[in-house]
Amino acid sequence: MPKYVYAFAEGHKDLKDLLGGKGANLAEMTNMGLAVPPGFTITTAACRAFLATGIQPPELDDQVDRHLDALQTAAGRRLGDPDDPLLVSVRSGAVFSMPGMMETVLDVGLNDSSVLGLARAAGDDRFAWDSYRRLVQMFGTTVLGIDGAHFDAVFDAAKLARGTADDLGLDADDLRGVVGAYQAVVRERSGREFPQDPREQLDLTVRAVFGSWNAPRAITYRRRERIPADLGTAVTVQAMVFGNLGPDSGSGVAFTRDPATGEPGVYGDYLAHAQGEDVVAGIRNTLPLSELERLDPVSHRDLLANMATLERHYRDLCDIEFTIERGRLWMLQTRVGKRTAGAAFVIACQLVDDGLIDADEALRRVTGAQLVRLMFPRFAPDAATTVLAVGMNASPGAATGAAVFDSPTAVARAAAGEDVILVRRETNPDDLAGMIAAKGVLTGRGGRTSHAAVVARGMGRTCVCGAEDLDVDVDARKIVGPGGVMVAEGDLLSIDGSTGEVFLGAVPVVASPVMEYFEGSLDPASPEAGELVRAVHRLMEHADTTRRLAVYANADTGADAARARRFGADGIGLCRTEHMFLGDRREQVERLVLADTDAERDAALAELLPLQRADFIEVFTAMQGLPVTIRLLDPPLHEFLPDLTELSVRVALAEERGRVDAADVRLLAAVRRLHEENPMFGLRGVRLGIVVPGLFGMQVRAIAQAAATLRRNGVEVRPEIMVPLVGAVQELQAVAEETSAVLADEAERHGVELDAAIGTMIELPRAALTAGQIAESAEFFSFGTNDLTQTTWGFSRDDVEGAFFSRYLERGIFGTSPFETLDIDGVGRLIRIAAREGRATRPDIRLGVCGEHGGDPDSIHFFHHEGLDYVSCSPFRVPVARLESARAALDLP
């Protein structure tokens, strides 16, 4: 016969799957010998049986009977006893807490007769009727599904009649009246009487908790969070204790260390003459825990002893709830406590020093997400602010500056020493210079994976995007906000990339010491460093000795490369060459794109060669001694030309005005010719290299010449050449042949050896599916997980966000954007296939990742588990990747 009910003494903390988090920890404390009100837990298995069949499993009734008997014996009271009734709390307890699920019904066991017994036993009429009122209300709303407003209306009327605004203004008689009225509400709204049989109250509540597993909000939440639908919830039934039985009673919550800073020493709040929910509700001001010492030194001493015991036992910061009933301390809940990001690092190191955990365990206790939060400046917490709007928290940090509406203005004003916020409707690659110059970026449109968001995160620039309440009028150089509030160019704005808030005016900013440490401007051994920086440093050092994955950075310029190096990158995994084609070089690129003859094309390429060479010299110099993976040109050529619609309008208007510009007309013809319905899936990447003769050759030549120049000057250069968008081995073969020939030619010309590994991006499903063939021509694979996600799902990042992501998230179809965290089932499966089959062909092939996911904690764990060799991410994400790679290695060495 299945065991569906566990007395607290029968469980322990590792039975969360069966008893839920709450039940497992109550069992643990019971077995540790702490004072826990007696009780038992109905298992998740019982819930699953109920949900599968729609009826309570037949064995359950007997088992509850038995445990209820034991509980009554232990408590020395009986449910429904008209003299001194036992009351119980009934709480749900799933493995994961879930919004929408029923949580708690207190005071089960009261009825019209036992309420009198309770009053007598407690010597407090008001207390008894108030408890009964709470039961009817909680039971009515959560078990019977009656709208809480009906109860509120009754209660408000009672207070009005008594002329009080406060619950405490109602006396026992008033509350008795309220109970009667509540029972009438139950009768009227549910068509049944409030059940007088305490066992019926209990059974109905248990069943309601079970049923709430499938409440719509819970289903949506599970779907979104990818929590299996069939786990079910446990139900804990526990004898009530009361903190509201007078001044020698009270309730409190406490942490074993300060969860905000990690500082050692207990930390908590206490409220005399109150139940637990009153502490949280903030009806009266709570007292700091130290006041309890004065009020009730014995209980205080017991509490401190319990907390010390718990921390040693759980080997972590614990968070507890307790109640003192007439001078007796009861432990009602404990769990490993939440904490701030900074506290996590500090506490982990403290616990190592205390000998409670080892350094590996300390790494397990901190996360990359916490580290990210520590790297950003933030607004001073006590500053007064005026919120203009709230957009999406696209790239964390706090930035203040003058609003500017285009890239040139941003660059000019920044060059003049001014802090600026670049404000755009949405950004595109032309805004890059402005984004670099600005302190922060604000857009009116686009989601967390829009161009602005992705680029800003990549460069660690603060960004709020999709602030849809703001009408960004770039032409008029102003923002119009809700209620007509206007921000003109030059007006000060502040944006918080961690919350999405946009403030009017300048809000004072506090720098991040952790960032200063990574940037190298704060020595962790110096006295200025503080405990947090020392803890981060210690854990990063341990991470570097623990991880197996190399961590490369995506960096296109010497400055980015230098930063990546400071942040601890082991090399560059993605040096894009397309940004090198923008800015001043637009003119040469236009000549290349517009070339009508081979000679014109070759001339344009010849002009680009020395510029590219200089780019590479800069990057190689910054990274000397470390590998630099250069990706040959990837985006469609027309990205370097004006927008078709804008140009068409310009030409049409010029014609209308009789002032035709021949150059514009020629340009328009080229733009039309190159226009593609779906440019992401058109002529780009290796296709360009094959269709535009000499283009990739020029790039390889620039790489070779840069490497040769530096080598002759004794600089160690380790270039690798990466071919984008390969779908078939034949494409890679063609480029590899050309590349090898150019390298050999330049090696001979310069009289130096020029060995550069040639590899490919794996960013198309077909590349992954034919990786065994492609590996014949590739010395390394770099998974381009952005494009691979786009093609695997068949949606483009730019388009989906606005169009349907939000609706998908709402409906729980997505838990998280597959552009943020790798979709293991689809994209991950392709990576697994490609890794396995690539290695089968070429056992020493190097495998890495250079998409956005290279810096995402969950995704890094997957990459480690699949045995990849490296991840490459934006410089700013390098510390996170170092940390998470180590954590992944601890998970599965």
Add this chain to the structure above:
Amino acid sequence: MPKYVYAFAEGHKDLKDLLGGKGANLAEMTNMGLAVPPGFTITTAACRAFLATGIQPPELDDQVDRHLDALQTAAGRRLGDPDDPLLVSVRSGAVFSMPGMMETVLDVGLNDSSVLGLARAAGDDRFAWDSYRRLVQMFGTTVLGIDGAHFDAVFDAAKLARGTADDLGLDADDLRGVVGAYQAVVRERSGREFPQDPREQLDLTVRAVFGSWNAPRAITYRRRERIPADLGTAVTVQAMVFGNLGPDSGSGVAFTRDPATGEPGVYGDYLAHAQGEDVVAGIRNTLPLSELERLDPVSHRDLLANMATLERHYRDLCDIEFTIERGRLWMLQTRVGKRTAGAAFVIACQLVDDGLIDADEALRRVTGAQLVRLMFPRFAPDAATTVLAVGMNASPGAATGAAVFDSPTAVARAAAGEDVILVRRETNPDDLAGMIAAKGVLTGRGGRTSHAAVVARGMGRTCVCGAEDLDVDVDARKIVGPGGVMVAEGDLLSIDGSTGEVFLGAVPVVASPVMEYFEGSLDPASPEAGELVRAVHRLMEHADTTRRLAVYANADTGADAARARRFGADGIGLCRTEHMFLGDRREQVERLVLADTDAERDAALAELLPLQRADFIEVFTAMQGLPVTIRLLDPPLHEFLPDLTELSVRVALAEERGRVDAADVRLLAAVRRLHEENPMFGLRGVRLGIVVPGLFGMQVRAIAQAAATLRRNGVEVRPEIMVPLVGAVQELQAVAEETSAVLADEAERHGVELDAAIGTMIELPRAALTAGQIAESAEFFSFGTNDLTQTTWGFSRDDVEGAFFSRYLERGIFGTSPFETLDIDGVGRLIRIAAREGRATRPDIRLGVCGEHGGDPDSIHFFHHEGLDYVSCSPFRVPVARLESARAALDLP
């Protein structure tokens, strides 16, 4: 020791892999006892060994010695004998013939001394020197790689000196002089003497044949045709016989049946006093074979006997080459002969009637590609024509009509009874009505998979696309062709969709009787039917009893459905609903797209409901009793709106002129809002269904109401509902829930049962990779191989063609467009994964294909082999699919 050389007597016809086609068939004839000049074949294995090591395998020399000895003994002559030398031919013989490979060197064995012996033995000086001349020239060009122009110059000079334009004008002395000059060319150009040692001649030639396997053209060809690079070629060495030894000698080629019509009876050409190559070169007029009977009745009788033997032996039409040397018949080659599409069907049936093959074998002897050719009308072969340009042969057939430049004109003039050719720069969905109305479609841009091509093929409409020499000026309503030739609207044009030719004026057209048969207007039992139609009918009937795959059609209208049914479709596998949103309904759709409020949207949907219902009633009625799979709306909504650029220009010009149109401005805002950078990968398919509340519900309701109406009238309706672009099971679940609810609601309302299977397209890699999950909610999968190819390769069909396909084909990166024949390694692998895992979840899931590949012969074989249940293709392709499905079943039952 490997056996590298096979005497003819040691081989047989099934050793093609080892002996090449030529060598295997010579061996077969030898063993059949036919008179074949003696010889031997060096195997492909020897070639492979040579190519792998770069040196001739050491065993080869000895083996050649031995076989050469045997050959000399058999021939009774010795190589290089100064009195009566043996001459041999050396020919390559791969399994697949390949352009760029060396083919033949004749007369090997002649040198300065044996040429005199040959002259004496033959009693013909001129013959001997002419033979020597041929050897030096062939050896010089093919073995030594000397440019043939150098030899031509010498020969032309000799003819000039003699004052003759004809080879025969040169006498023995002249030719001796030519040989001397040729040898000087060899010396000068190759730096070596023409080798006098016959064995050296032989060895060098064999090595050159081996080496030619890796000639660049051969490599490119193999790459394109996906022929493995390591097969190698065989080399056949055979005693020469001479048809040019006088009037009692001669050469000929013959077929055992007429390869043009399939008519029984031999058919061939003979040329007295000539070698085989002279017959082919057409130097003199050949005689029909019957003339040989008069010239040499014995040889003629022997030849006929040999041909009868060969046909019985090969059980097929044979194609032979023979030489008569001084009254003695020699068989030089045989192979199964090429034939026209019509002859293939006729011959296959004749052979069944002759008892040589069974009906299954007859099916193996014809192909879907042949059937397609038979289904189109063609231009009368003897008509005089003026070619205006040649484009791509996008959709076969022959069409003549007046040029028109837009869809409305096409519709109007066609309605008035005129035949028209719709001429566009390129087509888009708005041209559909015009394409239907026209006899043919001509575009100046786009490839074989452009919109025009795909749609035209789909409806069996003749199409020539990408005729880039034509400047199509739609505004000026004219075409300007090469040399300024102008075609104005209304001028007559003719286009041949099988060749890509565009003709000026009307060219007379001959209808296809096979098409008339499929259309049901020609009864195969009637006397008018003719042998071809009877043969097609017989083989189609056998195909239908043989195939396992069901053949469905893609059809969106009642008319298409009716045609599909006539063509033998077993149901509709893809009924697109987007075409139903075009034309007159554009207005309602615009209202839907522009809807600002729920009420506006619901009103627009309500207007569309009865229109959709009428569409479905029409299709269901046409297909009664057979399944109809309806795909819910797929394309991005903005496809139903005007083009962004055009509209932007219109609005800008209107503003400039001070005549702003408020409706246009509102429309522009909507178009901008809906604009996507990559619409193919944006808001479409199931995403639309989830984001636009009520849209799919309306469609399902229309289906349900149509089905209910017809069922109540006793019509058997079998609707199935197909959800497009699903990437995650959660999407399908959401739609399936809504669909089931609507079906249940309508079933109750109408009091009929409404069961409709709910399935999904598998057209995204992720859908294939998670098919095991998706199958939980899908009763069938339909692989949308067009989109699956796009996403797997990461290119969009519309964009790639012009941009890079031609270059890819040229460079051998693609053998054939993956949009025409399924890419087995990439897309095929996904289909295999999805089929296997879908069935693992739901063993009775139905699996089909509804992309273009459903009608492609090679792809159909793959689908059969993967165990799919059906293919769905355009109605016009249904007969092909029926035939090829049967052939696939014979291949692997």
